[in-house]
Amino acid sequence: MNTADAITYAAATAPQGTCYRVLMWEASALSQENREAWSEARRELLSRMRDAGIKGSRGLLGQLEIELKALTVKMIEEPLTKASRAGFSFARVEALGEALRAHDAVLAYRLGTAAAEVLVQLNGEESLDDMLTRWQAATPGMLWCTQPHIQALTAAEGAAWQNESRSDDNEIGTLEYTPAEFHHVTVLLNEAVEALQPAEGKVLVDATLGGGGHTEQLLRAGAEVWGIDQDPTARAAAQARLAEFGDKLHVIAGNFRNAAEMLRKRGVEQVDGLLADIGISSPQVDCAERGFSFLHEGPLDMRMNPAAPRSAADIINTAAESEIADILWQYGEERASRAIARRIVQERSKAPITTTTRLADIIASVLPRKGKQHPATRSFQALRIAVNDELGALEALLQSGLSLLKSGGRFAVITFHSLEDRAVKRYFELVCKPEIDRPEWPAPRPNPAYAARLVYRKPITPAEAELTANPRSRSAKLRVIEKL
Ligand SMILES: C[S@@+](CC[C@H](N)C(=O)[O-])C[C@H]1O[C@@H](n2cnc3c(N)ncnc32)[C@H](O)[C@@H]1O
Structure with a gap:
């Protein structure tokens, strides 16, 4: 089934009153023409959900997308990229069909051609078409189609990837490294985007571009975005995913500790907002070769920037x-x-x-x-934090972030553990205090660091639904300040 048929099919099955059906698609895999068709189908789905009286349908759709993405990771990508090494089983596909029926959901999934070819071999199928026919029959709520991912790579990267993925010993392992297989479930997506108030004419910085999840929404809202990441795999994945936004997205390779300097070098003095979603992305931790996880045998590496000196x-x-x-x-x-x-x-x-x-x-x-x-x-x-000097980089970003912002600009930081959150909380509280007081002083004195106001008094944490759909979000905290 091709993309256009998939979209037509999903839109046609969408409208049934009490239940909602969602087509989820990875924009990176779509051609321009199909992307427009998908946007159209998405708008139509939203309006049908509204007509069916489903309140807050936009948020609900987003939430269902998150849930379905989590389902995709669990049911498809994990088996594809990991379990398949030990033996991918058709039972997985059948289980996915069951899960989709239980959710009364429609899910469209783009399967990379190279991955699909590997699966054909692993499963001893006659051909790709035969395999997809069998899968389609087992998963009526699912729309399988294949796309040659390597289109998103440069010719040299594509050729290297094809060779590697066809080698006998570790086909699936190499796929984990390719941008098209990059899958990170964005945390606090709506909350962070709302905090940054993206709009046409605004210039924003995403200091942790990752897979481009936050940036995509900022771009969709019309903003121009400077995206920084020190991981080449993340940059390639984000660039491929966000190609449709053309020169509204500028990707910078580097460490966000030097954000202000890197932007000034490119003629950007002040911006309307700065986002940092600190820490590692799922592909970094899930990919054995990156050496972040004790669950998978891999080289003891842990560098987000593979060119960094100390592993x-x-x-x-x-x-x-x-x-x-x-x-x-x-x-x-x-x-x-x-x-x-x-x-x-x-x-x-x-x-x-x-x-x-x-x-x-x-x-x-x-x-x-x-x-x-x-x-x-x-x-x-602990080792990961030390290898990447994560607290040092965060401190440098905190110290320089406000200088990059225009008056009224927002600085939003998402953290995942208490050491980071403590640093952000302490710094934000410091710059938001008009006066400081000490027991030994007769009266409070003006705070020389005073430059911002707290947008939210308490940190924003993921809602119950996000926690269920993406347990990795459980320790996330979003704090936001606004420059005076
Ligand atoms: C949690 S992920 C960001 C995910 C992204 N917000 C999304 O929705 O796809 C964090 C990313 O920040 C990058 N990163 C972490 N520390 C960094 C630093 N000091 N400088 C540049 N990039 C960094 C990591 O390589 C990773 O790709």
Whole structure:
């Protein structure tokens, strides 16, 4: 089934009163013509939902999209990119059909041709057409179609990817690295976009472009966006996804700690808003080769910027025992930091520690598993923060962010753990206080750092529905200030 047929089909099955059906599509995969058709179908869906008396249909549609995206990740992408190495089973497709029936939902999914070819081989199917026919029969609520993802890559990248993905040993693994397979579920999407008040004529900065989820909505609202990311995979994925916006999007390769300098070099002195969605993206953590996760065997790397000088393996194999212990304690609040550091140093003297799983096993040998959390969770978080100097970069961004904003410009930061949130809270409170007081002073004095007002007194956290659809959002906090 081609894209246009898929859209027509989904729109035709949409209107049935009490239930809502949603077509979800990844814009990056659509040609210009199909994108217009999709926008049209989406508008039509919204108006039908309104006519059917479904209140707040725009938010509801967004919410359903989030849920369906989570479903897609769980039911399709994870099996495709990971479980398929161990054996992709047709039962997965049938389970997806079941889930869609239970949701009374329609889901359109673009399957990369290379991935599809791999699946044809893995499943011993006669041909791609035969496989899709069988899948279509098992999932009446699903619209499968294939697209050659490599169109979104440069010719050289495309050729390299094709060769790799056809090699015998690790086809699916290589697909995880390709921009078209990049899948990050954006957190606090509506809340962050609303906070930045995007509109035609506004210039905004997304300091953590990632997969372009927030930026896409900012661009759709008419704003011009400067997107920064230090990860080349993220930049390529965002560029491919957001190609339709042409020169309204400017992508900068670099660390957001230098945001002000990088923008000024490009002639941008002041902007209307700045967003930072701190931390790592799902593809970074899910991709074994990036070395962020103790769940997948991979090189002990953890660099968001693969060209950065120091990887996790460098720290683990060369840093002093006391430095390792300090990292685990300061950034992971790991109480067994000293014992773990000691064991690491003992083990590395036998052989360098080069894989995620070996390090996880070493940590587990010191710290027996208690409860649901893997014993290496805190140590891996700590190492990641140290490798990427995440707190240092955040502090630099906080210090320079306001200088980049026009009066009335908004500065929005989403954080995922308490160390980051504490830094943002402390800095935002400082710059929003007209006066400061100390017990030893007879009276409060004007605050020289006073330059902004808090837009929300309390941090914004994900709504229940987002938490259910995307458990990774559970620790997210959004704080926003406005420059005076
Ligand atoms: C949570 S993801 C952003 C997701 C994005 N908002 C979206 O909706 O698709 C964070 C991104 O910020 C990038 N990043 C983190 N720290 C950075 C830094 N100091 N400088 C530049 N990019 C950074 C990471 O590489 C990652 O792609």
